Amino acid sequence: MVAAGSYTPSFSVRRGRHRVLVANGDEDAVTLAIEAAQDCLTRYEGPVDELHLAFARPELVNGPQAEIVREAAGLDAGVTVSVSAGDSLAGLAALAAAMNAVQAGRVRSVLLVATESGDSERVSAGAVAVLVADSDAPALRPGAQRSAGDVVYGNWTDGDGVRHLGDGRYLDRYVADHAKAALAALIAMDGPPPAAVTGVAAAAVATACGSDRSAVLPDRGVAGPLLAVLAAGSAATGSAATVVATTASRAVALSIEVDAGTRPLLPTLPGPVPELPEPIDVRSSPPLSLPGSSPFFRRSARELLRLEGARCDGCGHVVFPPSQRTICPSCHGYGFTPAPLSRTGRVYTFIVNRFLPTGFGDQMILVLAELDDGSRYWAPTSGMGPDEVEIGAAVELRVRRFTDDGGAPVYAMKFVPPRTARDGAGSTGATTESRNVA
Amino acid sequence: MRNKVAIVGAGMTPFGEHFDRGLEQLAADAYRTALAGVDKGIDPADIEAGFFANVMGSLGGNEIPSGATLANAIGLPGLPVSRIENGCPSGSDSIRIGAMAVASGVHDVVVVVGAEKLRERPTKESLLESGRVGHPILSYANTAATIFAPQAARHMHEYGTTREQLAMVAVKAWDNASLNPNAQRQASITVDDVLNSPMVCSPFTVLDSCPQSDGAAAVVLCRADIAHRFTDSPVYIAGVGLATEGLYYHEKTRMTGWDCTRLASSRAYEMAGITAQDLDAVELHDCFTGTEIMTYEDLGLCEEGAGGKLVESGDTTLRGRIPVNPSGGLLAKGHPVGATGVAQVVELFGQLREQAGARQVSLRNGKALQHNVGGYSVGISVVTVLSRD
Known part of the structure; x- marks a missing residue:
């Protein structure tokens, strides 16, 4: 693993006894994955041969979601894309597959993204991306994985995630047994305790396996195990470590080695995030002027998801959107080369609209920004109040x-606060997201 | 084309909420008023072609967006009629195109009718449906306010234009409208009224915004050299200009006004052989208060950045140096989109013939200017210069 990236949303809410990170209403498994993939690719210069996406929800597998992530991440259509969905261990299975493919020389590199929309009660939203590549450079090297589990009646899965219908202490005991068995299969039982534990009953697992309580990581669903690998690896430069990840029925233990000189791959995690009294739910949104099923969006996907304009070969003038601007307004030439627009800039003018057509809600902030490359872009804001603009x-x-729009979601650019502002000025307080708030 | 085409008749319906009149009725009412306004009379058989400005037909209104809609409404099926839809300048563009048809020699007499029923549907499903027109992403959630407000916000930032100055535009418009029996607003308001009315889209409140209106307006155009058959006091089309500019916000080069207005007015001034200093009256597109302030600058009535101070000085009131929107403007007379540009010309026809009654401006040069700007992304402007000789 030569690079990693992550994304966590900027809001926390209390759900029952738990405080979890929740995505904004216009974020979902796709946008979270895009964020993490882009974050990872800022730290990796080489080619990407394969993209694998691990979703928590099976209904995302056969839709356009993976291709949306590929396009927005700037990966061309020739990149092999694969998708999995399943329990929260799906990311580890994909990691093993990616390691095998690279070690066998079948591909040079795999970008693996695990994305969790955090829809269930206890799970925080977030996504993690890791880049597995054939590399001689110092790297975090995942090793063997072993799993253990058994028949646990009383577990129940529905839209709110996994619940145990019996005594919660049963669950702690079952899962701890699975974790110990998986560890025993991986290493001798007198080996060092797991450096990171994540998933169902993580606190009980840590206690049973002799880990320090600081090894317990918040439950980030399908993104959790890969984050645990990165966390353990970052703490173990020049040595080996183990990681345990659990579901209610099964545990996986994984060993990692970290070459001396490896830069910590743990992505910056957010500091304290603002608490919202109620979970944000503005997922419903009105139809656009064209439905997502229109050929328009097929033609426009690349330019809208990559924010890609076109530079005139004759005079250098940049046009956007290139699908609608095929003749240069400056020199009247016909030849263009793709040119990404800058993603950062400053507000040039803006409005707060409080009188919107039916379906658009009570208020919308729209910004015209001057981008750092001198071009401009107009878009709604996301996660910014009127006082912040x-x-x-x-x-x-x-x-x-x-x-x-009836299950045909459409994605494009919106303005958000700069990352440094979103992340609490660069704090790396990974443990501020407390579980089991009393 | 300077002075080759004359206006010999003009008329309009009152603007407002015509719940009892449909589009065809309003169009016919305006047409009949225009014909009745031809001093020496006109036979409908003299009319060779029609030009029909209507916008809602493109925005999910109940109108059939067709020239045949007008031909049948005015009892002339068979007449060649084109429907013209070019956003807010549809009415003035129809006059421009009608004038070109006459100036080209194809037709001797034509009628131009603009008609609109914005109140046929509930407010949030009417003109606001432009929120679902255009590019699904780059035009996302656009409304009439969102396409004019960003410029106003930037103008305030760059030039220190104040919300009070914006409000003064509305106060002036309502004052003028109260002298116009065809105006939708028949009251007076104060700056505080404007500032304290509900916010629509920053920096515009409800009273910074024009109402949604029903209404129609019509003019009769003919070859200048036959105008004497119809009237002894025609008004001539001295100059016309239409211009476009960057379509999307990010393509616009200036955000403190509209380059299309500058280009359209320079073309109209040049054709007419005049400058802004020669004008006795202006009917400009005050869909929002800020639009008027920036348009002062775009038309050359004052320096860039001085629009706020111009309205504050009182120079654009009825008795001021250059009266602007003596009719009450879009803000107070009303804005039935397709009819608006035609109605502005109806107003100036009366002003230049000194028939405007209590709101008559004083004429020095006998020149007046009509202006529209708009078109879903505010990328198009029409300017017409009228002359009484």
Whole structure:
């Protein structure tokens, strides 16, 4: 693993006894995955041969979601794309497959993204991306995986995630047994305790396996195990470590080696995030002027998801959107070369609209920003209140959902606060997201 | 084309909520008023072609967006009629195209009718449906307010234009409208009224915004050299200009006004052989208060950035140096989109013939200017210069 990236949303809510990170209403498994993939690719210069996406929800597997992520991540259509969905261990299975493919010389590199929309009660939203590549450079090297589980009646899965219908202490005991068995199969029982534990009953697992309580990581669903690998690896430079990840019925233990000189791959995690009294739910959104099923979006996907303009071969003038601007307004030439627009800029002018057509909600902020490359872009804001927007303020363009129009979601750029502002000025307080808030 | 085409008749319906009149009725009412306004009379058989401005037909209205809609409404099926839809300048563009048809020699007499029923549907499903027109992403959630407000916000930022100055535009418009029996607004308001009315889209409140209106307006155009058959006091089309500019916000080169207005007005001034200093009256597109302030600058009535101070000085009131929107403008007379540009010309026809009654401006040069800007992304402007000689 030569590079990693992650994305966690900027809001927390309390759900029962738990405080979890939740995505904004226009974020979902797709936008979270795009964020993590882009974050990872900023740290990796080489080619990407394969993209694998691990979703938590099977209904995302056969839709356009994986191709949306590929396009927005700037990966061309020739990149092999594969998708899995399943329990929260799906990311580890994909990691093993990616390691095998690279070690066998079948591919040079795999970008693996695990994305969790956090729809269930206890699970935080977020996504993690890792780049597995054939590399001689110092790297985090995942090793063998072993799993253990058994028949646990009383577990029940529905839209709110896994619940145990019996005594919660049964569950702690069962899962701890699975974790110990998986560890025993991986290493001798007198080996070092797991450096990171994540998943169902993680606290009980840590206790049973002799790990320090600081080894327990928040439950991030399908993104959790890969984050645990990165966390353990970052703490173990020049040595080996183990990681345990659990579901209610099964545990996986995984060994990692970290070459001396490896830079910590653990992505920056957010500091304290603002608490919202109620979970954000603005997922419903009105239809656009064309449905997502229109050929329009097939023609426009690349330019809208990549924010890709075109530079005139004759005079250098940049046009956007290139699908609608095929003759240069400056020199009247016909030849263009793709040219990504800058994703960062400053508010040039903006409006707060409080009188919207039916279906659009009560208020919308729209910004015209001057981008760092001198071009301009107009878009709604996401996650910014009216008091946070002023002429001259720094903004960034990120992929967000514009509509879910009857299950045909459409994605394009919106303005969000700059990343440094979103992440609490660069804090790496990974443990501030506390579980089991009393 | 300077002075080759004359206006010999003009008329309009009152603007407002015509719940009892449909589009065809309003169009016919305006047409009949225009014909009745021809001093020496006109036979409908003299009319060789029609031009029909209507916008809602493109926005999910109940109108059939067709020239045949007008031909049948005015009892002339068979007449060659084109429906013209070019956003807010549809009415003035119809006059421009009608004038070109006459100037080209193809037709001697034509009628131009603009008609609109914005109140046929509930407010949030009417003109606001432009929120679902255009590019699904780049035009996302656009409304009439969102396509004019960003410029106003930038103008305030760059030039210190104040919300009070914006409000003064509305106060002036309502004052003028109260002298116009065809105006939708028949009251006076104060700056505080404007500032305290509900916010629509920053920086525009409800009273910074024009109402949604029903209404129609019509003019009769003919070859200048036959105008004496119809009237002894025609008004001539001295110059016309239409211009476009960057379509999407990010393609616009200036966000403190509209380059298309500058280009259209320079073309109209040049054709007419005049400058802004020669004008006795202006009917400009004050869909929002800020639009008027920026349009002062775009038309050359004042320097760039001085629009706020111009309205504050009182120079654009009825008795001021250059009266703007003596009719009450879109803000207070009303804005039935397709009819708007035609109605502006109806107003100036009366002003230049000194028939405007209590709101008559004083004429020095006998020149007046009509202006529209708009078109879903505010990328198009039409300017017409009228002259009484």
